[in-house]
Amino acid sequence: MTSNLGSRGTAGARFLLTCSMAALFVGATAGQAQTGTAGPVNAQSSSGGATAPSGDQGQADTSQQPGDASAAIVVTGVRASLQSAQSIKRNSPQIVDSIVAEDIGKLPDRNVAEALQRISGIQIQRQYGEGSSVAIRGLTQVRTELNGRDIFTANGANQLSLEDVPSELLAGIDVYKNPSSDLIEDQLSGTINFRTRKPFDFSGFKASASVNNSYYDLVDKSKPSFSGLLSDRWETGIGEIGILADIAYQKTAFREDTISTQPFYTLDPTVPADAATLASLNRTGQTTTLPHGTGIGQHYGDRRRFGTDVAIQWRPSPTLEFTGEVFRNDYKFRFDDYSWFAYSGDAAIQPLPGAAFTYADNGDFQSGTFANVPVNSNTSLSVRHSITTDYSLNAKWKPTDRLTITADGQYVRATTTNTRSIVILNSTAGTLTQDIRSAIPVIGIGPAGAIDNPNNYTLGGYLDDINRSVGSDKAGRVDAEYKFDGGFLSSVKAGFRFADRSNSTKDTGYRYTGLSGPLGQYERVDLTDFFRGDADLFNGIIAFPRSTIVDYDATRAALGIDTLPSYLPSGRNDERQKTYAGYVAAFFKADRLPVPIDGNIGVRIVKTELAVNGFYQQTEQVTQADGTSTNGATTFSPIGDSRSYTKVLPSLNLRGHLTDKLQLRFAASANLARPTFDQLNPSLTLTEPGTSQLNQIHTASGGNPYLKPMTSKNLDLSLEWYFSRTGSLTAAAFYKHISNYIQTAVTNRAVTFPDGQTFNYEVTSYNNVASGKVKGVEVAYQQFFDFLPGLLRGLGVQSNFTYVDSKAPSPQTSGPVTNVPLENLSKYSYNVVGIYELGKISARAAYNWRSKYVQTTAGNGTGSLPIFNKAFGQLDASLTYNVTPHFSLTVDGRNLLNTRLTTYFGLDTRPRDVTIDDRRISGIARITF
Template sequence: MSTEVKSVLSVKRAARRCPFGLTAASVFAFAAILPTSAVAQEAGSAKSPGDHSQSTDARIAAKAKTTTADGNEQSSAPTEPSNEIVVTGFRQSIANAIDLKRSNDSIVEAVTAEEIGKLPDASIAESIARLPGIAAQRVGGRAEIISVRGFPPAFTNVLLNGRVQASSNYNRAVEFDQYPSELLSSVVVYKTPDADISSMGLAGTVDLRTIRPLAYGKRTIAVNIRGQYDEGGGRNADMPKWGGRGSISYIDQNKDGTLGWVIGYAHLDAPSHTDHTKNWFYDTYGGTTNLLSGQEVFATNNRDIRDGVMATLEWQPSDTVHSTLDLYYSRFKQRTINRGAQWYSDQYVDDGTFSNVQSQTIGGTDFGVSGHFDNAVPIIRNDNNRRDDELFAIGWNGEFKMDDRTTFVADLSYSSNKRDETYLETYQGYGAGPYQTRTTDGYDFSIPQNGFPQFTGFGLDYADASQVTLGDRAPWGGWGHDGLLKSPHVKESVGAIDLGLKREFGGVISDIDIGINYTHRRKTKTVTELDLFLKNDREQVPIDPQYLVSPTSLDFAGMGSVLAFNLPAAFSNYYDEVQLQDINHFDKAWGITEDLVTLRAKANIRAGKLHGNVGVQAVIENQSSDGLRIFDTTSPPTISPVQISDRYTDVLPSLNLIYDLNSAMRLRFAAAKVMARPNMDDMRANLLPSFNSSVCAGSPGCTPGQEVHPWSASGGNPYLQPWRAKEINLALDWYGGKATYISVTSFYVWLDNYIYTQALPYDFTGLPEPATASSIPSNVIVSPEGTLTAPANGQGGYARGIEMSASLEFGKLTRLLDGFGFTGSVAYTDASLDKAAASQVGNLPGLSDWVYNLTGYYEKNGFQARASYRYRSGFKGEVVSLFTNLGYPYILADKQLDAQIGYTFPDNSNLAGLGVQLQVSNVLNSPYRTSYTVNGTQMLETYEEYGREWLLGLSYKF
């Protein structure tokens, strides 16, 4: 019996005992029969020199380095046989990523650039989302935030060259579209902690990395230019469907190789669109059939304009001094025009009536799926939104070798991020006249279970500028205004100083790192909210023709076109602004300050085939929350600022061990205690009180001497402590060549606590009772004790999962397939929260049971082609919803297919260095869908399509 067959049988027998099951056994059996010449030699056990994050690389410097085509350093492990073909392009990026994964003591995933200014995807979030166990959430068609191992985005920390990044998000999640992919050389995702890195996340840590010029080692200028076409865009005529992006990078060094520099610039002017419908709610109206009773249809166009600059100055005059200065700046402008219609199809509104209804039983419940509705009053919307984000980051790192065995490292950094938004919405309707002149209409409807609902046969023309006028057309007396203007402003700054000392010993404990990190973070949020009222006593008037633009088509939902006009130009001529006095307005402004001191120590272990590290961090956390507290229930209320502080300490041990089973296969084990800081809006010190003056009303009422509790409140919790957890990881890796490997990882996370909304006891002593309190009988006792509904730390739960990833070069099986390859992953995650937490939270935000990514590629003789498919099952998302608050809709399964082809001219060509590329994103025009429960049945709520995005471009490197 051959050795290969024996190996396969042995692995199959092991599968009966292996917790990973037959699937894991099968892939490793496949690995066992691959040609032995593909097996890589054993890599150096030291941490990868490619790990050039400032807070880690300088403290864990490698003894020997080589440089890849894109400037990433790699370990100088024994090389492949000399007849091995040198790979380039996409295969080289896979090989570099595998090398980073292999040579890191922590369990990590990585993606690296194929060439300068060219990561595998147009968006860095999309590149990250192709890694095992990581999923992206689309916002307006773009991959914007990610979830690692099914945890909420806030459970993942984001670094730039090893340094903490400020976020303009309402919470802590970093939005990756602020980081041009063209300015990054690689991304490393830590799934297990490294005690040497401060600010590790509970679910993981994402380190975005830029090029190191001295490691790159040569002068290079790289230029990338791509034109972009938004297929299906242009419904709003005043927004483009053509755009483009470009970048230029310059890398050089002095003749001695002691001073190197790189500067890069990237520009984006990208159009996109959203065709949107939403089914608001259903009602039976006393019958048995559920009828859709509220809906909206909108056509949205976006224009994203981003300018990013990156620069690095690296100086290494000797082996004892190494200094690096990094600068990063990004200005991201987003312009959005949103036009459409929304209305009630409700029998309680305007004597509305349904007729010719055809019903269908879905999940045991009867739903009206088609029919006719009379007496609807569509509200036409013209909205204009603007958002500006400005990110700045600077960091300096110095590494000083004090003697042959001792190295001192200092790192200073500062990051700031600010956002200014304006949401401007206005209402129009059919017919002119005084306020609340309303004209009814009828239409036919068809409501599919999946796809755009169809609303056809309207009798009125909602694009007729002589008949459609400004004004509130909502029922029951209207919404109380003719439009809204909301302007959230978010600003965050993070400053840090990191000091470390490394001492080499040799032996089992090869070296020890100790250090201290101080990080100061300040984040503020304010919201300006204005009601808009039409001039002249809110008289409904038509738009002056000078402001009109071509009508917006809603034909994707069968509705025809609606009136469109230039809202910013017309605004001041038609509207008066009035400060909103709703008490909820005062719950949206807050400020959070955090001062964290992290003491750390780590010992690196080298004992033959066993290596890794053991470490501990002690994090001393000081937090302070500024907010507004309302001291009465009048309108406008009496408010007063308040500041509340708290302090606590976390001790976080960690262990990462690797055992080399042979030259190509290794077993990894990791265990740690981890944490994630609370959401900042949950930490606000705001308090909104409420007094129930009717506490004694009704039967049986109150008895003399009875104590009543009319006080209650809602708000934040400035005493919130972090999410805390313990985790273990077990992984088996096989490395079969430059771009070939297979890995299986299992993990289990015990959540010690979870933050969710709870009813907390609260003392309202000192708050004056409102005038309505006189309705409470004088012979009862009014207690100041009540309840505060706010986020609080409660019991946790668990999350567990298994991840499998593989990258295969098919040419290692047969020369007939030379150039073809595959890389992909599949992950399954299961989670459960404590009963009390689950009743409030439901599923973990970001948790998809299944996530998988598949990429097939061909790359040979300068020609490149690949297609990538990613899937994530349904999950609870995190989006900005009504009134600029965070919402958590249930997002249905998301599927994405992207493809590209290209050609790079060979070195012996007159066009050497030139490449051409055609890229198509969202090939399947996959929809974004949310659902909600109607009588126990999941029904479609939101349905959106974004169209395909085409990119055609040139790259040139010399």
């Protein structure tokens, strides 16, 4: 309920308080908290670029029939969240799933990607223990939006990095799984729209705050987080005005332990050296494949997220409303690590004479001992700092009851800076014993005590690289909707949108500085607690100190390097994309048919203008007097391309109301996804290997400026039964036929540098395959068991299952693996979430599982074999005690089962990595009034 400015003077003063008052709010007593009615009822999602109210606690069920007394019931907590999300799904003109925060700053998962995994059809990728990206129905070509507008991280991926955003800033997330003509194009799998709150979402003054402390068990550290929101609205002489400010700050820590097996190579009996190895192993005439070494990695790091959102709304009259918003996300990521590898690169590895070896039935190595294996002990640092700022202004004018005109403008600026620093120490393992037959590989190094003796190591080399990306986007659109009274045609919508997006990246390229002589700074790294003590390997190694590597300037000073790597003109690449889109859509309903139907039909026409520029460059090595090498002269030549294309994208959405609670949907559409800027980046930088890198596998990566856009033809069918306010059972089937699908490919190139030296490089890039197909089924069910007696009536469940099958040509046409699914696609996945909410107690336990999937269709050092991730599941849980209606305490846990992630090279007899991450336990105090 709003009131005039004079009576709300104290509320206006309260707004001037900054969000740093969060701690004071938490300290407030229950007696000081206000009591009152819940917030406004609105279960709409955003569409077509216009901002829309958020889902908040106090949602009433908008899906009830008129006259149903239950429609007046106001619910809170998890029930409100499920009810609001269900209402969005039920009433949307498209096939959509939603997650709604049950309270301010309270999405079900603190990480946005991990919250999304609870939706059927969505699978997530994890990086260092946290969800980082998603695939919808098996495809990663996902569009990300903020309140229906563009949002992205300046890394060339054309979408927002989901790990960057603190979830406390969001009111909800909508996932559109099939396109309609009024939705912005540039996705194959779906659109993820993040919704923030607006001051007109609330009836008056609103304040909320939370503080959090999280403990990460593997790294043995605790990190704080906090969030705060203040909002108010009041009447003035120029109309109603509302102002909202929201901030969220998170710090997290992690440690990740990995045991790696190096790529496998099949011995060639026509090569004399390989024939001799086969003879020494008594394997002449038998297929034999050997790994070229092994290693471990211990990664430490932290993340810092700082998000702010300020929104101002002005309603000068009942027919006109303006919304201005500034959303800023500031993300810092750092990891430093020890990576110790005994491996021969692409050079032959020598079996220890007389040692026992075992093999799988296909001839793949399973256990054995090798002699005199080169060792690299690397200590490294990686830092990323990304800032995305979104400025938007929306105007909605309703000159008549039938006509609504919306205008929207946006400017986005995003920057990302990356720094990479690696110190290399060299040694030799007299003997290397490997046994990969168990879930955790066994590693033995001889002679005893050799690898933790600093006298057995020498300085090898130093690599550093700095790059910076800047992206910007200017977009504007105008939409109009005219509604009709009665008849078959309900309304007509039409609109036009223009966007001008650009990205520029400058990169120093890796600078190699040769080092030699005995160690200066070093440390002994104790590995007795590695892999929680479950690994059977050596007790320690020698490495450059972590305490130094975490400071980039201190590392260079310790190595006597007083200069920074320099940006060359050839280290820059630029991409610019202009899009012009117009659409028209007709919305209709026929409610007098035996089965009432409604829906929409439309077409979107999009023109794209694209220009990319970059360089092909080579940097040779110069040998110093002491025998080491360092970067020498760089030669380069420009590469670029520009073109334009126009696509016509029709869409149809139909919904049949079989009963008041049962509805059937059908959708047919066409869509396109443009290549991302990093895929189009024409630049390729090759630095000649330094002296300490000669035995390594030499790799490089670059884009392909000639990639075509992907297009898809989509069919969707959905049957939805809504049997209560928070109960539903839905099933969906989908089919996508994709043309010009973009796939990762690895090619071998013999590269000759200006000094005449030739090296073999495995170059990762992209190409358009002929076509791909994706089909599948989703089933979702949720319900609270209110009919149960006593305390059991608080029980509820959310569950879903997804089957996705895909088919596309593999980059490899011969060898042991020639057919693979699309990247990052599990054929099977499911979620089961147990819920309990009764009285002051609210609890959730969520188990997420997915079957094996392909990380990349062709990995470096694999002989172009795909890299698979084995099936795995993860358990998360939370428990909340609502001390008062305004104050709650929560404890939650992530990765409670200590899930191991395991990858392999194409065949499960060729393991690659086994990885574990932290378990996290968090305590949260939250107050809202």
